[in-house]
Amino acid sequence: MENKEMQEQLIGEGVGFERIRRITGYLVGTLDRFNNAKRAEEHDRVKHTVSCCSMEEEHTA
Amino acid sequence: MREGHGFMIQQIVKRDGRKAPFEIEKIAAAIFSAAQASGGQDYEMARGLAEQVEKVLEAAAGDQIPTVEQIQDTVEKVLIESGHARTAKKYILYRNERTRVREMNTKLMKVYEDLTFQSSLENDVKRENANIDGDTAMGTMLKYGSEGAKQFYEMFILDPAHAKAHREGDIHIHDLDFLTLTTTCCQIDLLKLFQGGFSTGHGFLREPNDIRSYAALACIAIQSNQNDQHGGQSVPNFDYSMAPGIRKTFRKLFRSNLAKALEVFGADENNEVDAQALTERVEQETGKWACLAGDNGYDEAMAKALGEKLDEQAVQKCLRFARKYADKETRKSAYQAMEALVHNLNTMHSRAGAQIPFSSLNYGTDTSPEGRLVIEQLLLATEAGLGNGETPIFPIHIFKVKEGVNYNEGEPNYDLFKLACRVSAKRMFPNFSFLDAPFNKQYYKPGHPETECAYMGCRTRVIGNHYDPTREIVNGRGNLSFTSINLPRIAIRSHGDIDWFFEDLDRKIDLVIDQLLARFRIQSAKKVRNYPFLMGEGVWIDSEKLGPDDTVGEVLKHGTLTLGFIGLAETLKALIGKHHGESDEAQNLGLEIVGHMRERMDQASEKYGLNFSLIATPAEGLSGRFVKIDREKYGRIEGVTDRDYYTNSFHIPVYYPISAFDKIAREAPYHELTNGGHISYIELDGDPTQNLEAFEAVVRAMKEAGIGYGAINHPIDRDPVCGYTGIIGETCPRCGRHEGEGVPLSKLQKLGLYKHLNSMTLGYHGDPAEEADRLPNTLQVVKE
Numbered sequence: 001m002e003n004k005e006m007q008e009q010l011i012g013e014g015v016g017f018e019r020i021r022r023i024t025g026y027l028v029g030t031l032d033r034f035n036n037a038k039r040a041e042e043h044d045r046v047k048h049t050v051s052c053c054s055m056e057e058e059h060t061a
Numbered sequence: 062m063r064e065g066h067g068f069m070i071q072q073i074v075k076r077d078g079r080k081a082p083f084e085i086e087k088i089a090a091a092i093f094s095a096a097q098a099s100g101g102q103d104y105e106m107a108r109g110l111a112e113q114v115e116k117v118l119e120a121a122a123g124d125q126i127p128t129v130e131q132i133q134d135t136v137e138k139v140l141i142e143s144g145h146a147r148t149a150k151k152y153i154l155y156r157n158e159r160t161r162v163r164e165m166n167t168k169l170m171k172v173y174e175d176l177t178f179q180s181s182l183e184n185d186v187k188r189e190n191a192n193i194d195g196d197t198a199m200g201t202m203l204k205y206g207s208e209g210a211k212q213f214y215e216m217f218i219l220d221p222a223h224a225k226a227h228r229e230g231d232i233h234i235h236d237l238d239f240l241t242l243t244t245t246c247c248q249i250d251l252l253k254l255f256q257g258g259f260s261t262g263h264g265f266l267r268e269p270n271d272i273r274s275y276a277a278l279a280c281i282a283i284q285s286n287q288n289d290q291h292g293g294q295s296v297p298n299f300d301y302s303m304a305p306g307i308r309k310t311f312r313k314l315f316r317s318n319l320a321k322a323l324e325v326f327g328a329d330e331n332n333e334v335d336a337q338a339l340t341e342r343v344e345q346e347t348g349k350w351a352c353l354a355g356d357n358g359y360d361e362a363m364a365k366a367l368g369e370k371l372d373e374q375a376v377q378k379c380l381r382f383a384r385k386y387a388d389k390e391t392r393k394s395a396y397q398a399m400e401a402l403v404h405n406l407n408t409m410h411s412r413a414g415a416q417i418p419f420s421s422l423n424y425g426t427d428t429s430p431e432g433r434l435v436i437e438q439l440l441l442a443t444e445a446g447l448g449n450g451e452t453p454i455f456p457i458h459i460f461k462v463k464e465g466v467n468y469n470e471g472e473p474n475y476d477l478f479k480l481a482c483r484v485s486a487k488r489m490f491p492n493f494s495f496l497d498a499p500f501n502k503q504y505y506k507p508g509h510p511e512t513e514c515a516y517m518g519c520r521t522r523v524i525g526n527h528y529d530p531t532r533e534i535v536n537g538r539g540n541l542s543f544t545s546i547n548l549p550r551i552a553i554r555s556h557g558d559i560d561w562f563f564e565d566l567d568r569k570i571d572l573v574i575d576q577l578l579a580r581f582r583i584q585s586a587k588k589v590r591n592y593p594f595l596m597g598e599g600v601w602i603d604s605e606k607l608g609p610d611d612t613v614g615e616v617l618k619h620g621t622l623t624l625g626f627i628g629l630a631e632t633l634k635a636l637i638g639k640h641h642g643e644s645d646e647a648q649n650l651g652l653e654i655v656g657h658m659r660e661r662m663d664q665a666s667e668k669y670g671l672n673f674s675l676i677a678t679p680a681e682g683l684s685g686r687f688v689k690i691d692r693e694k695y696g697r698i699e700g701v702t703d704r705d706y707y708t709n710s711f712h713i714p715v716y717y718p719i720s721a722f723d724k725i726a727r728e729a730p731y732h733e734l735t736n737g738g739h740i741s742y743i744e745l746d747g748d749p750t751q752n753l754e755a756f757e758a759v760v761r762a763m764k765e766a767g768i769g770y771g772a773i774n775h776p777i778d779r780d781p782v783c784g785y786t787g788i789i790g791e792t793c794p795r796c797g798r799h800e801g802e803g804v805p806l807s808k809l810q811k812l813g814l815y816k817h818l819n820s821m822t823l824g825y826h827g828d829p830a831e832e833a834d835r836l837p838n839t840l841q842v843v844k845e
Contacts, residue, residue: 010803012782017789017800020452020777022489025519025679025740026419027454035188037685040705041715047746048721050755 070118074128076163083127085111088136095152096145114139165212172208176201185685203416207238214240218583223576230690232573233545233683234580235625239291241583243592244620246292246517247539249600251279251302261285262593271313272391272435275306276398280405282600283420287411289595290539293419293457297515297535300427300435303398307431308350310394315351315387316340319363322382326375327367339366353391353430355384395434400442406455407447420456423494423515425481426466428473436477440491444484450786452777458491459516462764463505468497479757485773486749486756492516492740492772495764500733504533511536516770519679520738527666527673528618537602538619540737542580544573545625545678547687548654549707552635553695559650562636563657570624570661577622578669585614618671623737624662625678627687628707629655630714634700641727642713652730655711659734674737677710684709711735712742721745721759729766741768745775748787783814 020027023038070083085108093107101107114135118127121135133156140149172186181188181195186204194200215224218241219234226232236245258267261281269275279302283294296302320336323329343366344350349359360380367376411418424436439458447453460481461467467474481491494516496505501514504524511534514524521540526533546569555562589596590609596616599605603616630640632654633647641651658675665673684706692702708714711731713724721743728741741763749756756773763771778789782804783796791799796812798804 009806011806011809012798013803014801015782017793018451018779018781019789020454020489020779022742022772022774026457027452027489035185035685037688037706041684041709044704044714044716045744046716046718047744048719048724050721050745050759 070115070122070127072126073132074126076129080126085115088114088132091155092136092140092148092152095140095155096148098151098155099147101148110136110139110143110145113143162216165216169209169212173205176204176208210238210240214238220576220579222572223579226569226572226576230547230687231550231569232547232576233627233686234576235543235545235678235683236291240580243290243587244292244584244617245540245542246290246294246521247286247595247601248295248297248515248517248523248535248537249282249286250298250511250536251275251282251296252298252305253536254282254598254600255302255305259598262597269306269309271310272303272306272394273310273398273401275303276402277405279303280402280409282594283406283418284409284411285594285598286600287416287418287420289592292521292540293421293518295421295423295515295517295521295539297423297513298427298510299422299439300424300432301510303435304427304429304431306398307391307395307434308352311353311387311391311431312350314390314394315383318386318390319379319383321386322379326378326382327371339363342366351383351387353388353434360384392434392438395438396442399435399439400445402439403442403453403456404447407453417455419518421459421517422456423459423461423513425459425461425474425477425491426463426496426510426513428466433474433477436474437480440477440480440484443488443490446488446786449781450784451779452488452786453490456490457518459494459770460485460491461494461496461513461515462760463496463513468764482757482760483750483753486753486775487777489772489774489777492770493760493763494770495768497764498732498767498769500736501769509534514769516738516740520677520740520770522676522736522738522769523621523672523674525672525674525736526619528671532602532619537600537604539601539621540676541584541617541620541622542577543623543625543676543678543737544576545627545680545683546570546573546658547628547691548626549628549631549635549701550687550691550695552632553691553698553701555636557636559636563654566654566657567661570658573624574661574665574673577624577673581617581622581671585612585617587613589613621672621674621737622665623674623676624658625676625710625737626655626658627678627680627683627710629711629731630708631688631701635698638700640700640714640717641711642717642719642724648727651711652734655731655734659736662736675735676737677731677735677739679738679740680707680709710739715744722762725759725762725766725768725771729763729768732767732769739769741771743771743773745773747775749773749775783809783812 021042023042072080073083075081089108089111092110093104096107117135117139118132137149137153140152175184176186188195195204214237227234255268255278258265266278269278279296286294316336320332323332323336329335343359343362347359347362349357351359364376364380367379406420407417409417443453443458462478466472467478469475485491494514496502496513504512504514506512514522515535516522523538523540524533524535551562551565551569555565589604589607589611595601596604596607596613601616602619607616629651633640633651637647637650639647641648662673662675688702688705688707695702697703711728713719713727724743725741732739743759759773776788779786780789780793780796782798783793785793785795796804796808
């Protein structure tokens with residue numbers, strides 16, 4: 001017991017990130033439910049540039 | 062008991078490996094029924110042939126117990142050698158048919174086994190539709206039903222030619238599991254439905270009386286209708302539909318706040334009764350209700366009535382108070398109603414609990430203060446997200462962009478267009494539909510929301526009406542069924558011969574038209590009572606004129622029968638080596654191909670007097686199926702079968718680098734051709750909320766290019782531990798953890814994120830930064 005209290009408690013072990021994507025028109029909250037073809041399609045996607053006003057990646061502090 | 066030794070056969074091995082006694086009568090009976098099928102009537106001859114079979118078996122068996130297959134082979138051999146050719150033929154046919162049925166049964170049982178014992182991680186069938194959780198009891202039950210139904214239809218209902226084309230991947234009959242049951246989708250006119258109330262089949266609901274019940278009943282209507290159809294449900298006029306709810310709410314709140322004011326400023330002890338009486342009187346005199354804009358003369362009439370008992374100053378105070386708080390509380394009610402609606406549409410169940418309804422809401426053009434309030438509050442509730450700030454998956458929002466209404470500065474709903482862009486940059490909804498695209502504008506009649514083109518779910522579009530040109534409206538109509546053609550396969554098989562390509566395409570289109578009509582005949586024979594809500598409550602156009610035992614064929618003619626296609630990019634690659642993103646030649650050929658399909662649909666509409674249309678197939682379950690079969694058949698062909706999916710409809714391939722504006726320009730012309738539905742996507746990098754200007758530029762480019770329906774994709778990631786929403790790469794930008802990794806409690810506390818020290822349950826622990834951003838928005842008043 002004492003040992004346990006000395007140790008730093010960790011929160012969120014085993015908890016994944018949620019990644020919402022749109023596939024064939026519907027939003028899906030997790031890639032886990034995509035069928036294999038959709039996973040492959042999502043993986044291959046490239047971004048489309050918007051040359052007039054560049055989309056700079058913003059980093060949240 | 063001795064076995065074999067070339068003497069007597071006593072046992073056989075059944076297909077499942079078990080042993081059974083050998084019965085010569087069974088062989089005789091099988092031969093006799095084959096003989097009967099070709100006109101024979103002599104059982105004794107069949108018995109004699111069976112004995113011959115037994116002898117041959119005994120001679121050949123050695124020590125082995127013969128298998129069923131060996132026996133059947135021997136029967137064939139004996140029949141042929143003894144000159145019974147016709148009987149032999151029948152016997153072989155019968156045997157093949159039995160084999161096919163047996164194989165399908167075995168296959169089905171194998172599918173059931175996998176559904177039962179594999180998780181959705183291992184089983185692709187369970188992930189066919191991403192919005193059904195195949196791991197739940199009801200999700201699996203739904204799949205049992207669906208897979209069983211498909212096999213039943215293939216074996217007993219479908220025309221063998223259609224079944225074969227579907228099985229082999231020439232065409233794909235969408236929603237095959239519902240072949241004999243229902244139709245795809247419907248655009249629900251809530252205004253009409255709510256008039257006088259409606260019944261869900263389990264109870265009667267009165268006409269709603271304030272915005273919260275309007276929103277709640279909207280969800281129930283969507284849910285009920287979803288259970289009558291296999292596709293999604295769309296509300297084409299959400300803003301117009303909810304506006305009366307706001308009107309009723311404001312009226313009520315004005316009266317109750319007037320009562321309070323009477324007590325405070327008029328020392329009226331009987332305030333509630335007086336406020337009620339005054340309201341009734343002024344409403345009768347003016348024929349108006351107190352309204353959000355306060356511009357209809359009601360306030361002035363009320364001032365006059367109040368002036369009979371109160372001095373001018375008290376009158377003004379009472380009216381100011383009533384208006385101020387009615388306004389404030391109406392906004393608050395509207396927000397709560399829309400918040401509840403978004404929550405409901407993400408949690409309420411349909412179809413035995415396996416799904417939430419596939420819901421779409423179209424809005425953006427109602428310029429009344431009430432309609433505007435609905436749009437604004439729905440957008441704000443969506444921006445805020447679900448209970449823990451998660452992005453709502455449903456409903457699909459479609460913001461209708463229209464010049465003169467919301468597209469340019471100074472137009473009445475321009476502020477809402479800006480807000481729609483802001484929310485979409487964060488939540489990926491709304492999508493944008495463009496009523497000025499020529500093929501949408503042709504139906505548009507100002508003052509008639511039912512002529513504003515709407516979209517359903519991921520793209521379906523139903524507005525033109527060849528069957529009844531006087532009813533070119535969206536309300537109460539939808540798609541009946543659709544079937545897609547495997548375009549890349551035709552291209553592969555053409556070996557670059559364009560003429561042959563078009564000839565074979567025509568053969569496939571003929572087949573699809575035939576199949577859609579066969580399905581339509583099944584659908585037409587259904588009765589109103591098969592669709593207690595869709596037809597029983599008069600949601601579908603003209604169904605209110607039918608009785609419970611009337612067939613629905615006539616009213617279904619307002620729906621669409623639709624041809625779809627997949628993989629234009631791969632088709633062009635196979636035909637001329639380049640896709641339409643890479644070369645103008647390919648673009649021209651692409652337009653010719655899609656244009657031809659559309660022309661064929663127009664001709665079919667003409668010929669049959671029905672609404673045939675062409676859809677850019679969404680390919681939910683199809684994106685991998687065709688290519689898998691084609692790779693097995695034709696091998697790995699670069700740019701054609703070398704990926705695990707065929708590209709969605711007419712889209713430029715997702716892997717191909719192209720600027721947003723070029724992509725829009727290339728895809729726009731296909732929107733005009735695909736009258737049964739279309740959508741174009743742009744993938745934006747980074748966090749578009751940080752660059753709304755670019756986001757809006759993309760939407761405007763879509764509009765200017767003549768796109769009908771478009772959406773912008775961007776990554777939305779969320780860390781449930783610290784609540785960060787945005788883009789997450791390897792590590793969370795806020796708490797720094799990797800996926801699956803724990804974060805020290807002290808770190809979360811330092812970030813001010815972990816408040817519930819004694820809580821052992823994980824999950825959202827508050828996001829002060831985001832919440833601070835959100836709160837002022839929720840009751841924000843948009844200038845009117």
